[in-house]
Amino acid sequence: MPQMEVIANRPRRWDVPFGDAMREEDVDKLLQIEPFRSIDAERFPATLPLRGILKNDARVNYYPDGAIIVRENDYGSSAFLVLQGRARVVLAGLPEEVLGRPAQTKPGFLKSMLRQWRNPSLPEVRNQVAFESDLVSNDSHEVDELAETRVFVQDVPRLLENSRSVVLHAGEFFGELAALTRSPRTATVLADGEAVLLELRWQGLRDLMRRTDALRQHIERLYRDNSLRVHLRETPLLAQLPTEHLEAVAAAVRFETHGDFQWQDTYEPYTSKPAADAFASEPLIVEEGSPCEGLVLIRSGFARLSHHFGNGHRTIAYLGKGQVFGLGESIEQVAVEEPVRAKASLRALGHVDVLRIPQEVMRDHVYCNLPEHLLAEAAKKHALYCTKHFCSQPGKTLGGEQTQVETPLLEFLVERRFINGAQAMLVDLDRCTRCDDCVRACAATHNNNPRFIRHGPRHGSTMVAHACMHCVDPVCMIGCPTGAIGRDMATGVVEINDLTCIGCSTCAESCPYGNVRMVEARDAGGAIMFDEVTQQPIHKATKCDLCVDQPMGPACQHACPHDALVRMDLGNLGELSHWMSR
């Protein structure tokens, strides 16, 4: 008779420390320096002591001169503190060839065949952990990969000739932006001479910040200062601005935060409200008809652009990171020398960080430095918001991406916040024959376990299936105690490290779209694994991993015979529009 249950050890947060184990004397040394010296250890609970965080969530890395510490556009999940030496932050993008990014290796025909052959016949089969080295979490990938490939930037002075860079000294933090906002690194950082750095994984940083007000304020200030100039440089019209004018703009910028950081907690009540009530609950950033007071830059998150229609509001578009609101009105105000009113409202969807640049600063430091044709071009581009039902300047067309998406579909995507999805699974129900080839293909590539459900909210004949969307803002990652859920460094795909997942279901509860599922783990014989201590079944979080290790990409999309299923960035309305009008 087969065994029905098997006893196993449930993984815990600090089963394996972050990288090479820190010694007690290393922790003692850290506690002698700022900012750790000022932290009150009494404020930490016994289960999460300050020493424990430093010992298990931190590690000390040595870098030779010119070594790359972090690379621009990699998804990192740790912050760095310079202990000794200097680090150079290169603000302008370095050429790809010097960054030593490794090529992605995918299995070939035979390996893929073998893999399918070896799929267990039972669901959710897990091997017991044989070696502790298997437990290395996602977090250490970034530094390990850079160390393994020994990426050095040779001839640093020549490379930096045309780049702007900032030198950081002992005691300074960097990398906190990517670690805390689950976003890609905004700059490459090199060791400027030999350097020793403390790397702190984001869970540790989060726990330290929660219990230390001074550190939280310090990190928040850095977070703002370090990212501001980078963000301004990425903004249209500001990219080519002379440094002194950019500094003037930076000095005048106002930071604003709208909505809740952990917006997933209010998602369910928000979506169950009537549309008008849900709309009214969205924090207002700029109201339609209010005088133009300058430019609003979206720093992170999403905002809804809408205008009055009848007794309600109609969505025109949504803006995401790096997009600008009010540029058309701002330029028009300078041109006509009269007050101009906002043509649409801007409301926060979830959590939004914005930067406001006052109108007088734009007039005195930006517009005066730009040729008229550039201004006219920018005004034209940003003056029109068009959908099939609305165009801010009737009779004109934007010629851009937002003209073809119907307003009801736009409202559906915005209200349910699917715009957060970078790889959402859309199913065209007019073409889908419900053959389930997509589900079978998914199962075949994941040990016979499908990682999505071919079902979900629909609008007309478009369905957003319950598959991980690999969100721009993956809120599922916020509460993970072990860092088992994290982004792939190169692709940004949100993955779960099955070995370090403790089955707490925080991610499944945090995912507002219900795309993370908890399953009971079994051994090869089919027996359900039970925790030795609690005698409870061992659960694991599972979800779509976008078939990152598959040679042909997402198996679901590849297996659809009728082109009914697609993985798509819903932040890109142009892509959606093309797909809808095939």
Place this chain on the structure above:
Amino acid sequence: MKSFVSRRLYSATLMVVVLALLVYWTLQQKWTLGHSSFGTGYVLLATLFFLALYNIRKKLPVLPWASSSDWLQAHVYVALGTAVLFGLHVDWRLPTGFLESTIAVLYGATFVSGIVGLIWTRTIPAKLARVSEEVIYERIPMLRSQLCERAQEAVLEAVRSSGATTLGEFYSERLHPYFESSRRIGYFVRPNSRLRRRLLAELTEMNRYLSPDERETCEILFALVRRRDDLDFHAAMQWRLKMWLFLHLGLTYPLLAVASVHGLVAHLFDGGVL
């Protein structure tokens, strides 16, 4: 992203060009007093194996070969081309012998089932999408029994609260069999809304004899009848989409087997043509 229209044009043009070349080749063979039947036979057998290979590709989705959608496009156009190829092979005459006739019938049935399947896969999804709810085929029995339970509970509650049995009797006589049992095979062959319309009309008629409490329950029953009918429609249409494929595949393998035997026999009795 290539539009469906341009893809159709491209594939159809390619198919016509290839077929024109094949026709030209067979005519050339005829003009030079040669035999094209072996050549067309080889090509036809190879295309049949290629068409059958699509099912293998579906069973091995992890392998790095072209997407299923590309395979289906190739499958459809190659299969359409086999009709001309088959005609060239048999020299546009009706088959006579037992083996030839068997192959012709099997080929014809497979071809027609493919065409019917193509039409269904292009038309049924849109019909399903017009139904208010999207359901997974395997969940339909569970959803049906949930509906039945909800209807029963609603009626029992109405009987309890109103003390009247009019709706209860109507339910047990007319609606309970509808909620409890599956549709007949005729519905699966040709789904229609006759039963739904009849039951809704009867419920509307019944409404005048009901107490206020029962009328509220009657509204619930209206919705449940509609939902059950939608579920039945999904079940019938999805069943049809699955069954045609089962039939199409079921015909493919005998066709391959008989065609291979035919090829072997043709070689054994080639009469020195080769």
